[in-house]
Amino acid sequence: MSNRFNRRRFLQTTAAAGLTAAAAPAIPRTPRRPVVIASANGLTSTNAEGVSCIEAAFVKITEGADVLDALIAGVNIVELDPNDASVGYGGLPDADGVVTLDSCCMHGPKRRAGGVACLKGVRTPSLVAQAVADITDHHLLVDEGAQRFARNMGFEIEDDLNTDRSRALWLEWKRRTDPEHFPDPESRAEAGYRVGLQMVAEGKIDPEHYYGTINCSGVNASGDVCGVTTTSGLAWKIPGRVGDSPILGAGLYVDNDVGAAGSTGRGEANLYSLASFLTVENLRQGMHPKDAGMAALQRIRSYTVDARLLNEAGEPAFNVNFYVLAKDGAHAGVAFYGGEGRNYAVCDNNGPRHEPIEGLLGND
Ligand code: ASP
Numbered sequence: 001m002s003n004r005f006n007r008r009r010f011l012q013t014t015a016a017a018g019l020t021a022a023a024a025p026a027i028p029r030t031p032r033r034p035v036v037i038a039s040a041n042g043l044t045s046t047n048a049e050g051v052s053c054i055e056a057a058f059v060k061i062t063e064g065a066d067v068l069d070a071l072i073a074g075v076n077i078v079e080l081d082p083n084d085a086s087v088g089y090g091g092l093p094d095a096d097g098v099v100t101l102d103s104c105c106m107h108g109p110k111r112r113a114g115g116v117a118c119l120k121g122v123r124t125p126s127l128v129a130q131a132v133a134d135i136t137d138h139h140l141l142v143d144e145g146a147q148r149f150a151r152n153m154g155f156e157i158e159d160d161l162n163t164d165r166s167r168a169l170w171l172e173w174k175r176r177t178d179p180e181h182f183p184d185p186e187s188r189a190e191a192g193y194r195v196g197l198q199m200v201a202e203g204k205i206d207p208e209h210y211y212g213t214i215n216c217s218g219v220n221a222s223g224d225v226c227g228v229t230t231t232s233g234l235a236w237k238i239p240g241r242v243g244d245s246p247i248l249g250a251g252l253y254v255d256n257d258v259g260a261a262g263s264t265g266r267g268e269a270n271l272y273s274l275a276s277f278l279t280v281e282n283l284r285q286g287m288h289p290k291d292a293g294m295a296a297l298q299r300i301r302s303y304t305v306d307a308r309l310l311n312e313a314g315e316p317a318f319n320v321n322f323y324v325l326a327k328d329g330a331h332a333g334v335a336f337y338g339g340e341g342r343n344y345a346v347c348d349n350n351g352p353r354h355e356p357i358e359g360l361l362g363n364d
Contacts, residue, residue, distance in 0.1 A: 034061045035329045035348045036071070038216035039264050039321065041086070043345035043352055045078040045214075053077045053216055054347035061220050068107045068226035071216050072126045075230050078214045079124045082163045085205070087214050089123040090163035091232020092205070094239045095192065097170045099161035101125040102233050102246040104140075105133060108225035108256030113139055115246035116146040121157040126230040128155060129246070140246060169205065173236050192236055205235070213245055215252060215262030217325040225327055227252050227260040234267065243267030249277035258283045259327045261293065265320035265335065269309075273299045279324055289324035290332035290358060296322060297336060297360045315361050332358065339363030 035058075036042075042053040057074030061067055079088025086092065093099045103125035104115030114133025117140060119125050128150045132141055141149050151157050162170070176195045199205050213231035229251040233243045244267035245251035251267070253276040254260040261279035263270050270276070275296040282292035297320065304316045311317040321335040323344050333344030338359030346355050 033329050033349055034058065034218070034220045035325065035331060035346065036061065036074070036216065036218040037323050037325050037331045037333070037347075038074070038345045039214050039323060040343045040345055040354060041078055041084055041214050042074070042216055043347075043354055045081045045084045045087075047077045047080070051077065052345070052352060053214065054345045055352050057216065057218055058347040058352070061218055066226075067218050067220050067224045068105060068130065068228065071218050071226055071228045072105065072130055075126050075214050075216050075228050076124050079126060079230055082165070084214075085166055085169070085235075086232055087230055088125065088232065089161050090166050091161065092166050092235035093162055093170050093232070094237045094241070096239050097162070097167065097174070098239065099166065099232055100143075100237075100239070101161075101231065102242055102251075103129040103228070103230035104246040104248055104252050105129045105228040106226060106248065106252060106254035106260070107133065108227075108254045108260070111256070113248050113254075115140040115248065116142070116150075117242040117246040118143040118240060119146045119150065121147055121159065121161065122150045122155050123158070123161060124155075126228050128153070129228070129230075139248065142242070143240075169199070170236070172204070173199065196236055213251070213264040215245075215264055215323050217254070217260035217262055217323060219259075219325060219327060219329055223256075223327050225254055225256050225260050225325070227254045227262055227325075229262050231264075244270040247271060247274075249274040251276065253277045253280045255280050255284070257327070259289070259325050261296075261322055261324045263320060263322050266318040269300050269304060269316070269318065269320050272303055275300055275320070275322065279322055283324070283326055288332070289326050289330050290334060293322040293324045293332055293334035294358075294360050297334060301336070301360070319364075321357060334358050334360065336361050337364035 036054045053074035057070045060070035082090040100118045102117045106113040112133045114129045215229040217227035229245045231245040252262040261276040279296040325331045338357045342357040343354035
């Protein structure tokens with residue numbers, strides 16, 4: 001009785017507010033086949049047996065594992081890979097030389113999500129994010145609280161997640177930015193950014209690892225969609241900086257009715273428009289993953305007005321990538337700039353491969 005009353009009142013309230021009319025209908029999409037997609041390092045980074053993230057996740061999904069468990073087992077490979085300087089162990093540290101990690105995950109069918117930000121000392125932040133989703137009533141734990149939670153959950157806490165390589169690169173950056181003179185914070189940040197780009201141009205840092213992350217999404221044959229994003233964030237960031245990766249709707253969004261979207265690249269640009277959420281909403285309107293992601297990029301482009309962020313053509317001087325997976329298995333990788341070496345990773349019944357990322361503004 002009281003349920004019926006509440007429901008009627010809810011319908012009256014939402015109709016009066018125009019909410020029922022505004023809500024877009026969910027597009028029923030029929031899953032065709034299991035698919036896993038990821039940023040390019042989902043295929044290039046491998047474990048000691050030579051298995052990549054997308055292969056490990058795809059095999060587990062086809063064996064009937066929970067989709068999120070499978071994806072997280074996949075990204076753990078990248079997090080633990082000392083050669084991937086953008087994720088987990090060996091990720092490039094902040095300006096003080098400390099590796100801090102961000103991650104979030106979403107379970108489509110369970111409508112559950114969790115994240116950690118600025119987590120220190122745990123090689124696999126995605127597993128801690130999953131524990132936040134599974135064990136707590138919260139969505140996001142940060143810094144010391146996140147570390148204390150991880151310790152309580154039995155995760156090993158290490159003093160330092162740098163590898164010799166990430167520490168050497170940090171030392172080089174520190175030397176070049178001449179911290180002794182400590183100019184005002186703005187020009188210090190600008191100098192740091194310039195030197196970082198110089199090191200990329202000189203081939204010292206892989207451009208994909210200055211900003212660098214793994215996002216990985218998957219769908220099984222029943223249409224269960226999940227996703228995870230994990231990163232060490234922006235290299236040499238101001239300590240305490242958190243990017244888009246652990247923020248639901250920015251670094252990742254999953255809606256089991258329609259699909260998933262996740263992002264890598266300049267997190268600050270993505271955060272301003274919560275473009276993963278926007279991309280999933282575009283899927284809900286019936287757009288193909290490519291169009292859904294391109295429309296979100298258009299939004300970011302229109303919000304990019306600050307002169308320091310524009311190139312000579314008046315277009316964004318940075319890249320943001322979206323990896324988009326619809327519930328029916330259709331997928332796309334899009335970015336402001338595509339071109340040589342800009343790929344995303346896909347694994348389905350046709351095997352693991354890289355497919356080209358399409359550029360909204362062409363190739364760079
Ligand atoms: N989006 C991440 C961040 O801004 C970094 C990246 O994807 O490269 O922290």
